[in-house]
Amino acid sequence: MTMECVNPEGLRLDVRQIQNSSHQTLETRMTPILMKGHERPLTFLRYNRDGDLLFSCAKDHTPTLWLAHNGERLGTYRGHNGAVSCCDVSRDSSRLITGSADQTAKLWDVKSGKQLFTFNFGSSARSVDFSVGDHLAVITTDHFMGVSSAIHVKRIAEDPQDQVGDSVLVLQSPDGKKKINRAVWGPLNQTIVSGGEDTVIRIWDTETGKLLKQSDVEVGHKEAITSLCKAADDSHFLTGSHDKTAKACLWDMRSLTLIKSYTTVVPVNAVAMSPLLNHVVLGGGQDASAVTTTDHRAGKFEAKFYDTILEEEIGGVKGHFGPINALAFNPDGKSFSSGGEDGYVRLHHFDSNYFNIKI
């Protein structure tokens, strides 16, 4: 197992804390841990429940496992033959599921790195999510060669020997030509929440497969939904979108009521919610193909922190050389990591000043 942990001197970054009423600027410094293990842009980051492991997915074919406190690389999961777009880890940190553009989703043994099972699809697997209890997984697939995009529910067997590839339920998106970028389980596995390129958030009934609710075009996103992240207690979730105002919206998971929205100036690729404080983080930046060569500041490759309740920006963390594609909070809320188009994962431990931010 190779160890690679880069912590270069001199690479410092600032969390701006704008004290709103008095226009005072407080600065705290924290040195990120720069984790260099992927050769291609990052796509997804995931902490396990204990917060000691961090899984990263990238467009290279190997999901990687890191120690969450110091960025030490523990190992890789070899077997995929295409960009890996998403992963999820079971509650007891024993199983990993990954979705890839090689038209498969794979189950892995976290500890040994062994492949346990491969689900084959006719098109790329875009997102994966374990249910409460880890007996089910929801996998979304893209449209490809006449196969329209769909949401598949698979049963995950206790013993990998018993695992079968059959879908328990298949949900077809009304517009099969549009990608479903993310689908996650609702409370008590009774619903599935999905969002994608057709800008609509849908809630499906997992018993009947019926569409229960969908977001109103007026209040919802105007462009492709790129990311969706749910709260620890499954009560609400946050979506990020490419709409021109580059919005992220906070919704109630049961009623699909829009509660808050956060506006930034660049397309949002990734969103995360702090489990500890009332903070949300948005990451994104100019589209990789539109990045100009004039000034790296023009792209705004910043992870921006917002106050959840007041919807006001409180600061930003710079550092990536390209758009931010993935964000994740450690379940303890004391660190977070970001993955960029530049192929780096940056792991930030908050310093004490962060916890004393006041607006």
Add this chain to the structure above:
Amino acid sequence: MEVVDIDARAAKLGINWSQVNFDSIQLPPGEDFGIESDDEAVYHDDQSEFDTGFGNIIVVDHLPVVPKEKFEKLEGVVKKIYNQLGVIKENGLWMPVDPDTKMTLGYCFIEFNTPQEAQNAKEKSHGYKLDKSHIFAVNMFDDFDRLMNVREEWEPPQARPYVPGENLQKWLTDDKARDQLVIRSGPDTEVYWNDARQKKPEPVHKRPYWTESYVQWSPLGTYLVTLHKQGAAVWGGADTFTRLMRYQHSMVKLVDFSPGEKYLVTYHSQEPSNPRDASKVEIKVFDVRTGRMMRDFKGSADEFSIGGPGGVAGASWPVFRWAGGKDDKYFAKLSKNTISVYETETFSLIDKKSMKVDNVVDICWSPTDSILSLFVPEQGGGNQPAKVALVQIPSKVELRQKNLFSVSDCKMYWQSSGEYLAVKVDRYTKTKKSTYSGFELFRIKERDIPIEVLELDNKNDKIIAFAWEPKGHRFAVIHGDQPRPDVSFYSMKTTQNTGRVSKLATLKAKQANALFWSPTGKYIILAGLKGFNGQLEFFNVDELETMATAEHFMATDIEWDPTGRYVATAVTSVHEMENGFTIWSFNGIVIYRILKDHFFQLAWRPRPPSFLTAEKEEEIAKNLKKYSKKYEAEDQDVSLLLSEQDREKRKALKDEWEKWVMQWKALHEEEKLARQNLRDGEVSDVEEDEYEAKEVEFEDLIDVTEEIVQESM
């Protein structure tokens, strides 16, 4: 009637179709036996015949009445005149003659090949002076019926009751003394109050698709002009913006006001179908208040520009430059080797002729007086020196001129109160391979207009920008090499030295390429636009100190409000990202930022000049403390109110959020058992509630001292 019926009928009558010669049958004229012809061409022909009419015939009146002997001569003269304006049809000129006296009747009819030619001939020759007593009156023949119907008796027009207009200056009476600004973004045009105290703009009026290209304030701020396919319109009024007047000019492209906003100049140019031709230009001058067109100018673009490089594409705007001052008396046009100065009483050339100035390339009015400065470059390979001259209008007397040698280019800069003229002169070095710059400074208001030559400390420095302090005696220059040029300040008079220009300071290595003086002087923004990404330095020239440095990333435009209290910096849609504007205080503190996608334009509403005399203004400045108390108190009130509102709003938001959280917690609790079952009986929720943010306040006792206060007896 069906074909079958016809055949049956024919058989009954014993007609053999094959023996009938259809061509020999002649119907009586106008008779169609109730059968309509399906040949549409028949109708069409009739129609077109009807259309031709007499549209290509004009009637020329007020010709001399001549006897038979002179008939041919007169005919020759008329033919000669009108052959220049269009092609007269063969035998197209008819001059009726009195059958008794054999004298002409003093008018004639001329038929042109096309109605367009006739229209053109009518426009061009109407009012043509053949001699003193014969001024042509030309009309279209088709207009005759209309003209004949004019009643013989004159009826006095009905006096309409006076309707008091809206107070067009009402925005100046705002009790918070705020300024207005207009912005265009996407399809919307919006006017706002700049409410710096509330740290946000307050909407005044918003209208989608208000204009089809851009909007512009009149120079004194009374009107907002919008452009449309049909022409221009001005808007204004007491409370909202209502349309006050329209000016018909189809496909208008550009507009310009006279400085006193009496007249509006509109411009339209048409691209030629043949790219080698010059484009056609039409310019109209309107009276703003009545909407009447005072004069129009038509011609090819060549007549409205000096040609040469850059002049081919079209005229440079504004074509007509207005003389300074509020009375809007003169306007001038520069064309090849000529300066045409018009006066607005008759809208004709002064002394009926243009000024001939060989090779003139630039003219510039004094902002306050009717003095025109002009620049003529070197000619004859340097045998004839370049010249800068000041000409008094309307007398056309040359007040002062200066010859300049080995000059490559000149730029003229007037100071806003017309006291000084700075001419930036680029001269060739001896090798003629490069140029260096210097200034010629004219003191207009002094006797004989003395000229002073100013050279920069380092003669080889390139001059990047130059700007006069409005109403002041100072100017700023950015000079040196990119990317870190120097900025120097000069004064035309200092306390020690009233008659000579002297340098105040040089700031080394600044990231700046543009200068923006506050309209009241004293403060200046050194801005690095475009290549410098929007670096801003707010500088106090009185104290020669930097008040603040800031950055509005990628800023493209900077504009001071008319009072010099606030500055707007904007990123317009030339950049894709971060369109919008920021309002700063004069000393570089951000007041608020507004982001707008597809942001096109921002313009402050100008204010008319103050009626206060300079002495009065000085007195107010001296006793500022007395006046400012009231406003400071107001500021305090507003900020208290604001923070109060803010607190309440935050509290409401927090409460609302708490409600959601409570609801979620309750539901979470409710579902606890179900979740436990899903997890095969694992009791697991505990951890999720483990962390909770709590605000803890603590006090530190740092030091305790006791002091004994002595009671005085």
